[in-house]
Amino acid sequence: MASIPTKAGSHAHDHGHDDHSYLHPKGGFIATIWDWASTVDHKKIGMMYLVAVLFMFFLGGVAALAVRLELMEPTRVIENQATKTVQVTGQLFNTNPGSIAEGNVIYNRVFTLHGLIMVFLVIVPSIPASLGNFLLPLMLGAKDVAFPKLNLLSWYIYLFGSLMAVSSALAGGVDTGWTFYTPYSTMTDEGHWRVVMMIGSAFILGFSSILTGLNFVVTVHKLRAPGMGWFDMPLFVWGIYGTAIIQVLATPVIGITLLLLIFERLFHIGIFDPRIGGDPVLFQHFFWFYSHPVVYVMILPGMAIMSELIAVHARKKVFGYRAVAFSSLAIAGISFVVWGHHMFTSEGELAATIFSALTYLVAIPSAVKVFNWIATLYGGSIKLNTTMLYALGFLFLFSIGGLTGLFLGSLSTDLHLHDTYFVVAHFHYVMMGSTIIAFMGGIHHWWPKMTGKMFNELWGSIGFWLVFIGFNVTFFPQFIMGSHGMPRRYASYIDEFTIYHVISTYGSWILLAGFIVHLFNFVHSLVAGAKAPPNPWGALTLEWTDAASPPITHNFHHEPIVTHGPYDYDDVVPPQTKPGEFPLPPPLPAGSAKH
Amino acid sequence: MSTLPADKDLASLQGLSYAETYHAAEHFRDRDHEFDAVKMGVWLFLSTEILLFSGLFVFYAVMRMLYPEAFIHGSSLLDWRWGLINTVVLLLSSFTVAAAVRDAQLGRQFWLKVNIALTFLFGLAFLAIKFVFEYYPKWQEGKLPGMFYSYPNWESPYEPLWWGLYWGATGVHASHVIIGMGLFAWLYIRAQKGHFGPRHYNAVEGVGLYWHIVDIVWIFLFPMLYLIH
Ligand code: HEM
Ligand SMILES: [Cu+2]
Numbered sequence: 001m002a003s004i005p006t007k008a009g010s011h012a013h014d015h016g017h018d019d020h021s022y023l024h025p026k027g028g029f030i031a032t033i034w035d036w037a038s039t040v041d042h043k044k045i046g047m048m049y050l051v052a053v054l055f056m057f058f059l060g061g062v063a064a065l066a067v068r069l070e071l072m073e074p075t076r077v078i079e080n081q082a083t084k085t086v087q088v089t090g091q092l093f094n095t096n097p098g099s100i101a102e103g104n105v106i107y108n109r110v111f112t113l114h115g116l117i118m119v120f121l122v123i124v125p126s127i128p129a130s131l132g133n134f135l136l137p138l139m140l141g142a143k144d145v146a147f148p149k150l151n152l153l154s155w156y157i158y159l160f161g162s163l164m165a166v167s168s169a170l171a172g173g174v175d176t177g178w179t180f181y182t183p184y185s186t187m188t189d190e191g192h193w194r195v196v197m198m199i200g201s202a203f204i205l206g207f208s209s210i211l212t213g214l215n216f217v218v219t220v221h222k223l224r225a226p227g228m229g230w231f232d233m234p235l236f237v238w239g240i241y242g243t244a245i246i247q248v249l250a251t252p253v254i255g256i257t258l259l260l261l262i263f264e265r266l267f268h269i270g271i272f273d274p275r276i277g278g279d280p281v282l283f284q285h286f287f288w289f290y291s292h293p294v295v296y297v298m299i300l301p302g303m304a305i306m307s308e309l310i311a312v313h314a315r316k317k318v319f320g321y322r323a324v325a326f327s328s329l330a331i332a333g334i335s336f337v338v339w340g341h342h343m344f345t346s347e348g349e350l351a352a353t354i355f356s357a358l359t360y361l362v363a364i365p366s367a368v369k370v371f372n373w374i375a376t377l378y379g380g381s382i383k384l385n386t387t388m389l390y391a392l393g394f395l396f397l398f399s400i401g402g403l404t405g406l407f408l409g410s411l412s413t414d415l416h417l418h419d420t421y422f423v424v425a426h427f428h429y430v431m432m433g434s435t436i437i438a439f440m441g442g443i444h445h446w447w448p449k450m451t452g453k454m455f456n457e458l459w460g461s462i463g464f465w466l467v468f469i470g471f472n473v474t475f476f477p478q479f480i481m482g483s484h485g486m487p488r489r490y491a492s493y494i495d496e497f498t499i500y501h502v503i504s505t506y507g508s509w510i511l512l513a514g515f516i517v518h519l520f521n522f523v524h525s526l527v528a529g530a531k532a533p534p535n536p537w538g539a540l541t542l543e544w545t546d547a548a549s550p551p552i553t554h555n556f557h558h559e560p561i562v563t564h565g566p567y568d569y570d571d572v573v574p575p576q577t578k579p580g581e582f583p584l585p586p587p588l589p590a591g592s593a594k595h
Numbered sequence: 596m597s598t599l600p601a602d603k604d605l606a607s608l609q610g611l612s613y614a615e616t617y618h619a620a621e622h623f624r625d626r627d628h629e630f631d632a633v634k635m636g637v638w639l640f641l642s643t644e645i646l647l648f649s650g651l652f653v654f655y656a657v658m659r660m661l662y663p664e665a666f667i668h669g670s671s672l673l674d675w676r677w678g679l680i681n682t683v684v685l686l687l688s689s690f691t692v693a694a695a696v697r698d699a700q701l702g703r704q705f706w707l708k709v710n711i712a713l714t715f716l717f718g719l720a721f722l723a724i725k726f727v728f729e730y731y732p733k734w735q736e737g738k739l740p741g742m743f744y745s746y747p748n749w750e751s752p753y754e755p756l757w758w759g760l761y762w763g764a765t766g767v768h769a770s771h772v773i774i775g776m777g778l779f780a781w782l783y784i785r786a787q788k789g790h791f792g793p794r795h796y797n798a799v800e801g802v803g804l805y806w807h808i809v810d811i812v813w814i815f816l817f818p819m820l821y822l823i824h
Contacts (some may be wrong), residue, residue, distance in 0.1 A: 143622035146632045214639045223622065224630040252643040256650035260763060268742035269759030271654060276741055277662060277753040286650065 018156030046134030127301030141225025213247030239304020302438030313381030386460030390441025401429030448532030466514030473507030538582030571593025
């Protein structure tokens, strides 16, 4: 075989690569657009996802603000006996002054749109597809993900699925709720294609999710740099790895379920239709068999970010690295056997009891993480910058979200709380209060790396406080009204609940203000921000120690060789920082234990 | 990737084929590294296929448990002989696809193309039998899913449901056969360009594994649908 030319040796010296940052434009405007549209560079794909996800977050946010505005005032029908006229008050979406029915249907469509966008187009892809794509190869010391073309394909599938969902919304929207429960999803809007289109878009987005997950699993297994064992990986990678496994294993099941749902709607095959013996509850089982694991697809990446933020900005070795790493896998595993807790009111008593018991198991690895983060903070040199504020915000909000999950996981309380605003508040505390908060923290943390620019810390913290306060003002009252019996998914309510709804709506405006501040801060940073050094936080993971800000197209000039752990702040002066900028901690007094 | 043209030039200079000089995509250390990664990716993808069909089988199990009479009578209206013939067709295709992988590994370019083409044709035969002798007559007789059901000689009121599952399951399977045929067409074109050889047969092997899964699913579907008594 000696005659066969190989490129052995090409790795010691990376020939002919351009040393420009990946953001460096390739030629003119059109050429640059084409360069991005056809790129297989994981960093560019990650950035495109980031922009798309944030745009979808904006769309979903507009729908959310509309929902809150509608709920500002209860709907009242005033019949005037003298003039024989009917007047409707307090309805935002009223198109027919004589009736509340149409307005209610529009309300249903708006909250459904909000839920669908936020779940399928924002949270599920958010952290893995944007930050995960950008960071995974960098953190592992690889040049790219295992299958770069597949990565581009999943981006276009995402784009296509999103366009489908948005056009279905523009065509009038759907009245099914984000959960697509039958018979809503099989019988509402009969004769229209938009419901099929919406379900179809969720089906298609599933492919994107599977391909991304598959790509990441193989990347983690096969593309770690020399010297990086499993327990030398940053915890971010562990979290994304757990997420990717769930994506690969759970999504096919929703795939077949949604496919059968489409058949049911188009061809009336009957499996979910009790008129011919089908079972609507069967749909719920299948839906939650996917969608419960998927709530961990939403939270695990947030937890993944948390481990990095806390360790870096407290300059401490993560307490119990292995516990945090394995708890990701434990969460991934347990998440497959608890789906029945969404159906306590529709399944049998024995099943409900078993699912309730299993549900409590999930709390254990979740709590392991929380306690480990707190222990990591203990004795650290904590810098209260925007990023750390977001990390602390996560700890606070996730604790509330997780603990209220326990109220819902216990049968006797859930019978009372099911389908009330208590559930709405619970899942917003975990999805928005935890995942989106962690996402925001992560964007700030890696912003200098991704864009090469620093952002303004003061405005960042102001944005944080607005978001944090706005979030709590919006959602905490929902726990109270939910426990008092306010049901979810109604456009109107009895007077008793008015005060909570009004507070909640005010909160949503504070939230809006917070995100606007962040938006301006980001734009300002892009336009006028100071140039970012390669390692502004003094971190020890490869994306900071071995890559430029922003990284070059091929990530590293030389394949990195890992010589220290990701969190060895006690022993290693962070590379690529100015001398003395991040000094080692003073040696411990003799005789004191080092953990 | 960016190095492929150079590979090709070298290859034509030395009279070597693309497959013989293929190194690996840039982010892999070498060909073995890439080979392992691709193999793992393919297996992960196949596990998603298995899970997808497992979901289908669970639907089947639940419904059959609820309405055994409907399933038994419905099944008796299927002609097991066509099912058996199609099982044989798919088993033969499994054999040819395995042979194609072997041919690629040994660099037998001619037989590689023959076996890919044969597998494609077996897939086509499967679909032809399915459509001409099964789907079409059933359509005519009104043995249709759910609401479209109009076959007069039913014994259980739940037979429309059985037909819903029959069409749903075989339809999802048939769509996999069609996708597989598309993949074989693609393989054939690449084989003609000499893309495969002992050093480079990932794609043939991956598609082959996919086809085996399609086959195995049918091996489950056949008794589940045709042979219930
Ligand atoms: C500490 C662990 C958790 C427990 C014990 C828990 C428990 C529950 C239970 C029992 C319900 C059903 C309530 C009902 O419908 O009556 C529920 C709903 C929900 N949970 Fe959690 N949960 C936990 C964490 C999370 C996380 C981390 C997320 C997402 C990031 C999440 C997202 C949701 C969503 C989206 C719903 C409502 C879905 C709907 O009906 O629309 N949960 N949770
Ligand atoms: Cu759940």
